[in-house]
Amino acid sequence: MWQKRAIALVILIVGTGIGWYVYSSQADASRPFKLGLDLSGGTQLVYRADLTAIKGSDVADSMASLRDTIERRVNLFGVSEPIVQTEHAGTFAGTSEERLLVELPGVTDTQKAISLIGETPVLEFRMLKEGAETNATASSTVNDLFEPAAITGKDLKSAELQFQGGTGQLNEPVVVLHFNAEGAKIFADLTKNNVGRTFGMFLDGVAISTPVIREAIPDGTAVISGSFTPAEAKELARNLNYGALPVPIELISTQTVSGTLGDKAVRDGVMAGVFGVGAVILFMLLWYRLPGLLAAVALTLYIVAMLALFQLIPVTLTAAGIAAFILSIGMAVDANVLIFERMKEELRGGKSAADAIHDGFARAWPSIRDSNISSMITAVILFWFGTSLIKGFALVFGLGVLVSMLTAISISRTFLLSLDMQAKGGFTRFIFGSGTSN
């Protein structure tokens, strides 16, 4: 008995501790809940990658480098906690396709977000055709004079700003290109075979530098030296670093929710949660009396545990997720209701309160187990089926089913047993349930 009471006390203390942790983390906003875009406000963009020019074996690499490029670009614009991820999709639409998902919390100007990602410069390398005049670029088009070189913007690893050339104070700003291992090899061959020819570097089709190759360059670096100001050179290096996309992308879906709308959804969700919990607790108290009070405590512990889990996992909360949580609060008392009804029956059968508690739990268990299994089936399938909105619902719902089973069975049982109801007196029977006298 004292053991049971000690356990009950420990549960209460731990529960209060977790509750305090959750409360304080919200009070000083040190660990705020992760909110989905529909609650925090922001923009989600989905792109389809055009992989027609990419070999099947290179798809994963290309997508990874696309993600990295976009991620750098998004970070450059100072969006807090952006999400950039690739997604293989389309199994259910007949054709499969590779997608890129970009989430920008706080960005609510859709068009700005699109241009932030979309308008990226393309870096090209070309060779001047044999016999063409370099200074004729003004009157002829680029394609008339230049032919594509073996090396492309994809082979570029990074670009940096350096100062070199002159002596003393007269340093000239230049942009140094570093190619990746493959690019370095191509570039070495290219420079070796084309000594004396003009090599052109183009950004979005505009020539930015057209040096003449003087010797083979084996180390995979090239220097662009135009007549740059330091600021221009810096911008060029940045564009080269963050600009060149390995594959073309096409926008296929956008979603933007304004911050005000998101804030309102959060407020409404919290309001519905508070009143929902209040209604359930009131009902349990009125109908089941003392066990109802214990169920209310167990329900509070359930809520605290769920909130803590939301932070620790962490779960990204959406409006659907909040709905799932509120729904799960209504369903969490189901196990308690099953047990208490069974207990009342056992009491009616003339058993002592302690025996009724034991048998009530034991007999209600198969029903509790079965009902939770069917809800879990739904949650798992929904999680698989889901868009991010539905996944938010399914995750919280599934988590709720599992945690509520734990709190309803183990916690309310420990509490009930720790009360030590040996007496068969009328008062005990009264506080243990309405309707047992008839």
Add this chain to the structure above:
Amino acid sequence: MFIVKHRNVFFAISALLTLAAIASIGVFGLKLGLDFTGGTLIQATYEGGRPAPEVLTRSLDAAGLKGYSLREANTEDYILRAGNLTPEVRENLPAILSPEGSNPVSIGQLTEVGPTIGLELRNKALVALGLVLLCILLFIAFAFRKVSQPVSSWRYGLIALLTLCFDVIVPVGFFAFLGYAVGVQVDALFVTAVLTILGYSVHDTIVVFDRTRENLRINHDRNRKEDFAETAGRALSQTLVRSTNTSLTTALVLMVLFVLGPESTKYFALTLLVGIITGTFSSIFLATPLLVTVEKWRKSGKK
């Protein structure tokens, strides 16, 4: 048990509800929303009062939008549904929505879904629905594998499945009516609600059947002869309070969610609410009475 005794009344009510739901689906139809068809939804908020519909329509026509629908929402909003936007339209959206700059606009929500994503979600939803039904069927078969006397376990499963169909048809019919009355469209959340109802109401039915199973076993152990209608009726009255109380707490929170909760989950909560009430109704007034009727048929067929 009065429910078992007057079961024909409840069969009639159930049949009526089913017919009404089917009629509602047939007459009003289900309007597929943006999630499934692709297209654009814009919620435009005019804090200083919104322009007249004709003014806005003229501006939208001038911008080259076709096949759009414009609906007034709240007191200062417009909901605009259209096909996919061209980059020019998207770029000039604030100007287009605020003709002549007279009504300053803020875009509360802009959702654009490409056609492939819509198609994909539609197929996925159908697969998910099939998968949930299959898993629940397997689960029922598993849960009732040990019951055989006097009604064999597959009959329990069949009846559970039948009530499940009822539980789905009624909220879907209700939703079709909602679509007609307030223009609600079928979206991914609606599918989620239907699947959740499936999971919820099957367990309600199982709890009642479970009790019938237990009573049968006790009767068998104690060598007590009892009419099946009695046994099943007793199981029903034993689980009645539990069924209503569980549904009541769930219905309570859903009602609160519908009234106070976020705008985006309002109809989701309402669909769930209707589904849960239907599910509870069917597990009390439909499942066990059907079981008794089936048993009666079996008996009279034997004689």
